[in-house]
Structures are given as structure tokens and as C-alpha cells.
């Protein structure tokens with residue numbers, strides 16, 4: 001039965017890839033705009049293109065505030081979103097379907113209750129947001145700038161999809177689902193050491209390859225580390241080799257190679 005099931009799944013995937021085939025010109029344009037995609041070897045680029053078609057088939061894009069999400073925008077988001085799951089597989093993103101694209105960053109007002117029970121209101125500016133079960137929100141301006149901002153390790157799409165992976169076990173804590181308890185303990189050990197060292201560097205005002213925002217919480221640290229891992233891998237490997245090795249094991253990719 002398993003063989004039959006696999007064959008049926010492969011056939012339905014192949015149909016989806018054909019249905020949502022990305023035209024050559026559009027794919028080349030996407031690679032040219034995001035150099036960290038074009039740097040990958042030919043096999044990875046081909047796998048990424050196929051996975052991006054499956055992503056386009058499974059996700060629903062909608063534009064907010066009158067924004068028209070055209071094919072080029074959808075492909076740009078799909079290709080960047082699929083890079084982290086090139087080996088892990090697209091099923092890791094099955095927990096949500098909708099992607100809302102805003103023209104620009106979004107102002108939000110949030111309430112939170114502090115330890116003394118006092119309610120505070122804070123204004124926040126979001127370039128993206130991943131919520132368990134979706135939808136995901138992305139600011140198109142930030143997505144479009146992802147080619148240029150890769151030089152300093154910043155990428156909003158990869159950041160938000162790292163949160164999706166992290167939340168795969170129901171908790172945003174910087175620990176994605178791992179195959180065993182031993183793996184989980186090892187992960188927590190490396191991540192907490194690196195997180196604390198990073199916090200000290202940020203407090204001391206030392207510039208690092210990672211966005212200082214990563215010092216907010218382990219979940220943000222995992223997300224900004226994943227951004228750097230994929231868009232500025234040599235810098236991350238040079239500065240934080242243990243963190244790079246941890247992510248290379250999890251993503252089963254070695255982008256600095």
C-alpha cells in the first residue's frame with residue numbers, strides 16, 4: 001500500500017508542479033533579484049523551483065489595502081519561503097494556507113499585562129508576522145528589498161517562515177520539532193549558550209552578523225540566525241561556527257560551502 005500511496009502522491013505533486021510552472025523569464029528574474037538563491041548549485045536551484053511551484057499551488061495569497069499580488073510577487077515569496085525547507089519538505093508549512101501581503105510595514109497597537117497586573121499599550125511596526133494556524137503577514141516593501149538587505153543578513157520572508165518551523169511543535173521557543181529527546185537537549189544546550197553570548201555582545205554594543213532584535217527571545221534568535229544562515233552564510237559561519245553547524249544539521253544544507 002505504501003508504494004501505491006507514494007506513487008499517487010508523486011503523481012499529484014507532478015500535476016501541481018505543471019499547473020503552477022514558473023516561466024523561465026520570471027524564474028531568472030527572481031534569481032537575479034535575490035543573489036543568495038542564485039548562488040546555490042544547479043541541483044538546489046532546480047529543486048527550489050519545483051518546490052516553489054508546489055508552494056504556489058498550496059498557499060493562498062491576498063493583497064491588503066488594494067495591493068495586487070502578481071505572479072512575480074508570489075514567486076519571490078515562494079522561492080524565499082521554500083529555501084529553508086529544501087530538504088525538510090513542504091509539509092512543515094502545512095499548518096496554514098493564507099499569506100496576506102501588505103504594501104508596507106504595518107502599525108499595530110498591542111496590549112500586554114505586566115507582572116504587576118498593569119495593562120500596557122504599545123505601538124509596534126511589523127514587517128511580517130507569523131501566527132500559529134495563519135495567516136502569515138508580509139510587507140511587500142521589505143520582501144522586495146530582500147536582495148539588497150541580504151548583505152547584512154536580513155530577510156523578512158525567511159525570518160517569518162523560521163517562526164513557522166519553530167511553531168511546528170506548538171511552541172515558539174527557538175526549538176523546532178526534532179527527531180528525539182537527545183537531539184532536543186543538544187539543541188537547547190547550543191542555542192542557549194549562543195543566545196546568551198549574543199545577548200552580551202548586543203549589550204556591549206558590539207556589531208554582529210545577526211540582527212540585534214534576536215536578543216529579544218530565543219524564538220527571535222532562531223529566526224534571525226536562520227535569516228543569516230541562508231542569506232549571509234559565510235559571515236555566520238565565521239562569527240558563530242557552533243550556531244552555523246547546528247542550523248546546517250537541522251536544515252540539512254551547507255550554504256557557505
Ligand SMILES: [Zn+2]
Pocket residue numbers: 159163219220223
Ligand atoms: Zn520574529
